[in-house]
Amino acid sequence: MVLLAVWRLKPEAHALSIAREIEERCGYSLALAGIYSTLERLREKRLIDSSRGEPTPIRGGRARTYFDLTPAGHAEAQSTFNALARLAPRAVLS
Amino acid sequence: MATALLRCFVAGRYRDDLEGDLLEEWAAGRTAAWYWGQVMHAVCEHAGFVIRQQAMTCLAAALFFCGALWVIAPLTYPVMDWARATEPLRVMVLLGWLAGVPVILGGMAGVPERSRRVGAILIGAAFAWLTPVTSPFNFVVCDLCASPAGSGTPDALLYLTSAASALLAGLGAWTVRKLRPAFHTHFQENIP
Numbered sequence: 001m002v003l004l005a006v007w008r009l010k011p012e013a014h015a016l017s018i019a020r021e022i023e024e025r026c027g028y029s030l031a032l033a034g035i036y037s038t039l040e041r042l043r044e045k046r047l048i049d050s051s052r053g054e055p056t057p058i059r060g061g062r063a064r065t066y067f068d069l070t071p072a073g074h075a076e077a078q079s080t081f082n083a084l085a086r087l088a089p090r091a092v093l094s
Numbered sequence: 095m096a097t098a099l100l101r102c103f104v105a106g107r108y109r110d111d112l113e114g115d116l117l118e119e120w121a122a123g124r125t126a127a128w129y130w131g132q133v134m135h136a137v138c139e140h141a142g143f144v145i146r147q148q149a150m151t152c153l154a155a156a157l158f159f160c161g162a163l164w165v166i167a168p169l170t171y172p173v174m175d176w177a178r179a180t181e182p183l184r185v186m187v188l189l190g191w192l193a194g195v196p197v198i199l200g201g202m203a204g205v206p207e208r209s210r211r212v213g214a215i216l217i218g219a220a221f222a223w224l225t226p227v228t229s230p231f232n233f234v235v236c237d238l239c240a241s242p243a244g245s246g247t248p249d250a251l252l253y254l255t256s257a258a259s260a261l262l263a264g265l266g267a268w269t270v271r272k273l274r275p276a277f278h279t280h281f282q283e284n285i286p
Contacts, residue, residue, distance in 0.1 A: 015112070016118065031136070031139070032112055032132055033112060033135050037139055037143065039108070040108065058118050058121050059118050060117045062111065062117075063114075065108065
């Protein structure tokens with residue numbers, strides 16, 4: 001789910017926007033720490049890349065980390081999406 | 095206080111990002127309950143991560159604390175007798191013993207190069223303090239809390255003591271970890 005959210009939000013995907021997107025579209029309220037640990041695992045698997053933004057006062061001078069899919073991550077997200085589409089009932093697809 | 099808790103118990107690549115996100119959401123009007131919930135979730139998530147990543151260190155720390163407490167625990171009764179003899183200082187002596195043992199053991203666990211991971215030491219200490227090995231230390235708590243009528247000590251207080259002891263052990267390990275570079279620098283500068 002997090003991988004698909006990064007795919008949807010890229011190149012502006014960050015943990016807060018991912019949490020909001022999942023809450024808005026799927027109705028799940030995920031803890032930010034859970035999203036960061038998932039992002040860390042995805043990064044270790046080289047499915048996502050990260051880059052640092054500019055520090056902002058509202059964040060206490062901390063920079064935001066933006067996430068983007070790597071080619072492998074893109075292929076994985078596409079494959080997950082296709083698998084979900086194949087599992088969907090015919091009535092939903094029509 | 096929640097932010098301090100986050101800084102103490104959560105480490106890793108994204109700790110600053112999480113702190114920034116929490117501040118941003120707080121400024122956007124999130125409640126204190128939401129903030130605390132996120133912090134507690136982060137602490138539990140990090141503890142789970144530490145256990146998964148450093149299982150052997152956690153196990154070694156738990157075994158070290160169990161062994162050390164098993165050796166030290168019999169000394170508790172003479173200390174209690176001595177504390178009772180110095181009645182005006184009884185509370186001070188018993189509190190010092192109750193707090194000093196975990197801090198010193200935590201410091202010892204933090205000395206070896208391979209066991210400098212404070213989080214793993216803290217979790218190992220928490221496991222050890224939940225074992226029956228610590229029952230003599232529970233008598234110290236009972237001695238501190240018992241009224242003249244000799245009423246019992248609530249179990250919740252004993253669990254709180256276990257948690258506090260684990261935190262003190264973490265403090266000992268953290269202190270040693272912080273002091274170690276200073277000692278190294280001092281000796282490198284003063285020994286030809």
